[in-house]
Amino acid sequence: METARAVDVLIIGAGPAGLALANWFRNSSISVLLVDKKPGPTPRGQAEGLKSTTNEIFDAFGIGPQITAESWRLEEIAIWGPREDGGGIVREQVVQDKVDELGTVRETQLQQSRVEHYMLQNLKAHENIAIRYSTRPTSVEIDDSCSHLGDDYPIIATLAHVSENESNGEAPTNVSSPWSPDTSHGETIRAKYIAGCDGARSWLRKQLDVVLEGDLTDSVFGVVDFIPKTNFPDIRRVCYLRAAKGTILVVPRNDREVRLYIPVESGSALPDPKELTLDRIMAAAREIIAPYSLDAGAVSWWSAYRVGQRVGSHFSRCHERAFLLGDAVHTHSPKAGQGMNTSVQDAYNLGWKLRLVLQGHVLSSPEALLGTYEAERRPVAQDLIAFDKGYLKLFSAPSSQFDTEFLRAMKFTTGLSIRYPKSPAVQLPRGLDELGPSLLKADLVPGKRLLNFQVVYQADCTVARVQTRMQATGAFRVIVFAGDIAEPRLLARLQTLGKFLGDRDAGLGRLTVPYDGREYAAWQRVPVEVLVVHCAERERVELLELEEVYRPWSDDQGYDYWRVFADAESVLEGHGRVHERLELDRQKGCCTVVRPDGYVGAVVDMDDVERLREYFQGVGMLEHPVPRR
Amino acid sequence: METARAVDVLIIGAGPAGLALANWFRNSSISVLLVDKKPGPTPRGQAEGLKSTTNEIFDAFGIGPQITAESWRLEEIAIWGPREDGGGIVREQVVQDKVDELGTVRETQLQQSRVEHYMLQNLKAHENIAIRYSTRPTSVEIDDSCSHLGDDYPIIATLAHVSENESNGEAPTNVSSPWSPDTSHGETIRAKYIAGCDGARSWLRKQLDVVLEGDLTDSVFGVVDFIPKTNFPDIRRVCYLRAAKGTILVVPRNDREVRLYIPVESGSALPDPKELTLDRIMAAAREIIAPYSLDAGAVSWWSAYRVGQRVGSHFSRCHERAFLLGDAVHTHSPKAGQGMNTSVQDAYNLGWKLRLVLQGHVLSSPEALLGTYEAERRPVAQDLIAFDKGYLKLFSAPSSQFDTEFLRAMKFTTGLSIRYPKSPAVQLPRGLDELGPSLLKADLVPGKRLLNFQVVYQADCTVARVQTRMQATGAFRVIVFAGDIAEPRLLARLQTLGKFLGDRDAGLGRLTVPYDGREYAAWQRVPVEVLVVHCAERERVELLELEEVYRPWSDDQGYDYWRVFADAESVLEGHGRVHERLELDRQKGCCTVVRPDGYVGAVVDMDDVERLREYFQGVGMLEHPVPRR
Structure with a gap:
């Protein structure tokens, strides 16, 4: 009998969550097998909305430009409600689809298949x-x-080929890749970790005895992607059309198509989604949109479903060997466009932790780090359900607070409200178990996502967005906000910190400087990359006079010019104003740890190097006790 | 004997000019054969600099996002000169690499192979x-x-396979495409047109008895792409290093590489470029850059050559059957980074004219339209040589006028000075044979490139850049600058013009509205697309109430929402201020014809529809005399 094939990570389901998880393992030797019962990639339909955080993730995967080029930007949201005289609907207001803090596009649309x-x-x-x-x-x-520190493969899974009949008669799509369906039957796979990204009817969830907590709602929705023939004037805007029978959500798609989410009936007379027809859905839409006309040209996809608002009882099982992501552990209404976003973000939270452990960078208690996946993402899903329940109330009646509340909702759906709790990967300031309100006000808070601020490179004044700069390599970043280093005092502090960061014996050099010589490739493998943002006048800073850890040398690639940034004006794109936006003290600075997923892990004073060391000890990447000379 | 294969266009040379020309024939039934003696695409070296006009062309070809994502932006130019005490060099000033009028990136760097x-x-x-x-x-x-109006193939060419030995022993690169080298020998091809894009040693140029006028210069340059090991502080900026022995040009490449253009010797002791070694070139560089150190890490490409400043005596021959493009008809120094740009722009000028003729849209004297290629592009090449000769003088001695002159040079190299002369494709205002100085001041001038201004779509407030919007489909655009159409008087003028533009009998409808029914594909084939830019408050304009030519209907695709723009503020990207920048009268407006290559063909008053008709008669797309009811 042959030995079963062994892989490091077995991923069930190649939808947004599974593919995002797999993307974390590029440029590594970690072996990954993705399986999906579908005959090929999703051809159409499903989710569409992308929020800025998700687009930042695509940037970090290196596919941002292509996705952005093909996406449709959403710029305006129109709110429509019933006319006071009872005859039809009227436009109540148009809201700009933006959140000022972001400084970038909040929301785009691209279909899941793309x-x-x-x-x-x-x-x-x-x-x-x-x-x-x-x-x-x-x-x-x-x-x-x-033990997670050994080289065991404690998971044994068997796989079977899905015949065409089983896959709902859907014809295989044309996959021009080396991943054509394998025709073998009943193969056994050994794995170190298994991830269930297999959707709302997750097979793995059932195997793990995880239950969905919560309920199906009273809402049955039809969703239709089509070419509209309508004189409704806002058909190219995101619209909420409020009516007694429910709220239609209009989302423009690329070119001339539009997606409508149409409430078909509510209350006691709930229809069975399986029995709904396109005609019945369109009739329900026409009733709400009247007196405007609405006919369907070509329909490219439609579906009907009853909304559930449920969260999995667990997101990980079996001592952090098995994980559940995306729709497998949370379902909610489509109104806030969170489905694909939350799935990709689940995967973005988990992937680097697995990568770090599998690459051997975590020397102690890997399960503590892996346990942060559930601790961080389950509350997000719970908040999302709570938000979902309250969201429609916003539209139920005119309110003087509407603008404020809608803006808060936009911030929520953008992910700006997420703050992960204290954990081995989130260090709270010394003496504080919980953050006080004053610290929460600032935009540089452990557990929150680092604002995707704009800076320019010291070397050549080209523009960088920090989240794009932090490609998904698995590396942490120590970002030193060094202040005005044209002042000798601040320059000296930066240099002192630089010595600590680069010192292999007494500092963090084991994490920031490669063992094996001076090759470029070795530099790319260190688990912590050091970056600097200063606010001095650019012409007064000499890059090559900074400590080597800030512009390291490799024999085959010369200097690394791409670690030092100025909070300065770009020739074309204006000033990022990082210090103002993050409320940083230009005469003091600070030092932050940013996790591989772009969330802030720690914020410490420039000279509080012991807290830095403690952070990486907490993650398990440095040994206790501290080695000293 | 078999009949020789017939193609519409035979292109010799698959470098930037040949590939850009071929790109004009996408989405058509025009058959094109490109041949190149190289075994595959250029692997490295050659040209690199891209100016904004060239990037606009890539946008129009639909490949802008990919190219932009991979390109390196150039933000600053440092000018270095000799120290007054004679010891080494000193930084004299840093200039921002921008031209305000553009409102976009002026210059990027991407190697020719990419x-x-x-x-x-x-x-x-x-x-x-x-x-x-x-x-x-x-x-x-x-x-x-x-006759160009017949269906003859008056060109007979024979092709031969190039063996590996002939191609300088260069191994074939791995071309993953259906275009692998054909192994057939001595094939005969019949063609309607032939284009020589075959470089400075053009074979076709010799066959056509075209001579290069001008001279080789006294400059021998070495060019080296390498990883520098240097303490020169501006190595990541574009630099001009002026010294008695000539001027080194530093151009940063992606990541850590740099390109240097190094004058090796000048005056009477000219070395033979073929005998130059990399060591000798680097030694020449070190002499100029001293006291800074300069060593070469990995060298990815280097070359040496003597600069010629020459222009072909003709750009087209044989009654507009044969054309020469790019290096085949102009050579100059690399200092202004014009090589690849001018080649792509030559092709962009010629391609749409061939396409229009081959698609049968030109009903009379196609050779007059085709003749504008030489009339338009040869003066550009001559100006470029004249510029090239004067450019170095800028750097020869400190000047109080330096900033002004350098800015003028930047505008020149960006192509902002180009104005094509009066021709069948460029109509000057009535009563003017030459434009007066007042009209030249404005930025909307027949023969000049339309400024790539930013507007927002009326339908949804998404942002558009006009040159990107005008994809390279071969269509002309009538752009109506309609003024403040919230005013009934201006709306009425727009509607009257719209009736003319859409009227198949008495107006331009034969060019703007498809014959064969209401299908979307047919709309894409019309040779003139109508666009509107207004400056009314967006909320006061109802798109669907405009004349149908401004938002045409097709049965399978619904309304075309993408023809009407507002000169208004974008949610995120600010206000394009088109009316100010183009000096347009908001109470008057005007109507422009923009050629398929983005150059202005005509500017007429809103109600001067006869001049519009005359323009398209001049191009040969409408018959004389005007058909009337």
Whole structure:
């Protein structure tokens, strides 16, 4: 009997969550197998809305430009309500679809199939990642007694080929890739970790005895992607059309198509979604949009479903060997456009933790780091359901507070409200178990996502967005906000910190400087990259006079010019004003740890190097006790 | 004997000019064959600098996002000169690399091989365009007595396979495309048009008895792409390092590489470029850059050459059957980064004229339209040589006028000075044979490139750049600057003009409205697309109440929402201020014809519809006399 094939990570489901998770393992030797029962990538339909955080993730995966180029930007939201005389609907207001803090596009639209396409393309060149369509798991056994520090494969799963009949008769799509369906039957796979990204009817969730807590709602929705023939004047805007029978959500798609979410009936007379027809859905839409006309030209996709608002009882099981992501552990209404976003963000939270552990960078208690996945993402899903329940109330009656409340909702759906709790990966300031309100006010808070601020490179004044700069390599970043380093006092502090950061014996050099010589490739493998943002006049700073950790040398690639930034004006794109936006003291500065997923891990004083060391000890990347000379 | 294969356009040379020309024939039934003696795409070296006009062309070809994402932006130019005490060099000033009028990035850097890659990729899906590498022409005969209105193939060319030995022993690069080298020998091709894009040693140029007028200069340059090991502080900026022995030009490349153009010797002791070594070139560089150190890490490409400043005696021959483009008809120094730009722009000027003729849209004297290629592009090349001769003088001695002169040079190299002369494709205002100085001041002038201004769509407030909006489909655009159409008087004028533009009998409807029904594809084939830019308050304009030519209907695609723009503020990207920048009268407006290549063809008053008709008669797209009811 042959030995079963062994992979590091087995991912069930190649939708947005599964593909995003797999993207974390590019440029590594971690072996990954994705399986999906579908015969190929999703051809159409499903989710569409992308929020800025999700687009930042695509930037970090290196596929941002393509996705942005193909996406449709959403600029305006129109709120319509019933006319006072009872005859039809009237436009109540038009809201700009923006959140000032972001300084960038808040919301774009691209259909799930295209998002999946780009994430798939991005895996092609990586031989450590394989994908098999028409494949489903049939059994899984997990031995949760193994240590995460060993090299065991405690998961045994069997896979089976899905015949065309089983996959709802859907014809295989044309996959021009080396990942064509494998025709083998009943293969056994051993794995170190397993991730269930297999949607609302998750197979793995059932195997793990995880239950969805919450309820189906009283809402049955039809969703239709089509070419509208209508004289409704706001058909190219996002619209909420409020009526007694429910609220239609209009979302423009690329070119001339539009998506409508149409409440079909509510209350006691709930229809069975399976019995709904396109005609009935369109009739319900016409009733709400009257007196405007509405006919459907070509319909490219439609569906009907009853909304559930449920969260999984667990997001991980078996001592952090098995994980559930995306729709497998949370379902909610489509109104806030959170489905694909939350799935991708779940994966973005989990992937780097697995990568760090599998690459051997975590020397102690990896399960503590892996446990932060559930601790961080389950509350997000719970908040999302709570938000979902309250969201429609916003539209139920005119309110003098509407603008404020709608803006708050936009911030929520953009993810700006998320703050992960204290954990091995989130260090709160010394002496504080909980952050006080004053610290919460600032925009540089452990557990929150680092604002995607704009800076310019010291070397050449080209513009960088910090989240794009922090590509998804698995590396942490220590970002030193150094203040006005044209002042000798502040320059001296930066240099002192630089010595600590680069010192392999007494400092963090084991994490920031490669062992094996001076090769560029080695520099790319260190788990912590050091970056500097200063606010001095650019012409008064000499890059090559800074400590080497800030502009390291490699024999084959020369200096790394791309670690030092100025909070200065770009020739074309204006001033990022980082210090104002993050409420930083230009005469004091601070030092931050940013996690591989772009969330702030720690904020410490420039000279509080022990707290830096403690952070990486907490993650398990430095040993206790501290080695000293 | 088999009948020789017939193609519409035979292109010799698949470099930037040849590929750009081929890109004009996408989405058409025009058959194109590109041949190149190289075994595959250019692997490295050659040209790099891209100016904004060239990037606009890539946008119009639909490959702008990819090219922009991979390009390096150039933000600053540092001018260095000799120290007054004679010891080494000193930084004299840093200039921002921008031209305010553009409102966009002026200059980017991407190596020719990558630019070619994206232009090649863009041809892949188009079965009417074929490429053969390792193929060279061996003979050509042209019967120039044929009419351009017939369906003759007056060009007979023979092609031969180039063996590996002939191609300088260069190994074939890995071309993952259906265009692998054809192994056939001595094939005969019949063609309607032939284009020589075959570089400075053009084979076709010799066949056509075209001579290069001008001289080789006294400058021998070495050019080196490498990883520098240097303490020169401006190595990531574009630098002009002036010294007695000549001026080094530093151009940063992606990541850590830099390109240097190094004058090796000048005056009477000219070295033979073929005998120059990398060591000798680097030694010459070190002498100029001293006291800074300069060593070469990995060198990815280097070359040496003597600069010629020459222009072809003709750009077209044989009654507009044969054309020469790019380096085949102009050579100059690399200092202004014009090589690849001018080549792509030559092709962008010619391609739409060939397309229009080959698609049968030109009903009379096609040779007059085709003749504008030479009339427009040869003066550009001559101006470029004149500029090239004067450019170095800028750097020869400190001047109080330096800033002004350098800015003027930047405008020149950006192409902002180009104005094509009066021709069938450029109509000057009535009663003016030459434009007076007052009209030249404005930024909306026949013969000049339309400023790539920013507007927002009336329908949804998404942002558009006009040159990106005008994809390279071969269509002219009538852009109506309609003024403040919230005023009934101006709205009425727009509607009257709209009736004329859409009227198939008495107006331009034969050009703007498809014959064959209401299908979307037919709309895409009309040779003139109508666009509107207004400056009314957006909320006071109802798109669907405008004349149908401004928002046409098709049964399968619904309304076209993408023809009407507002000169208004974008949610995120600010206000384009088109009316101010183009000096337009908001109470009057005007109507412009923009050629398929983005140059202004005509500017007429809103009610001067006869001049519009005359323009298209001049191009040959409408018959004389005017058909009337």
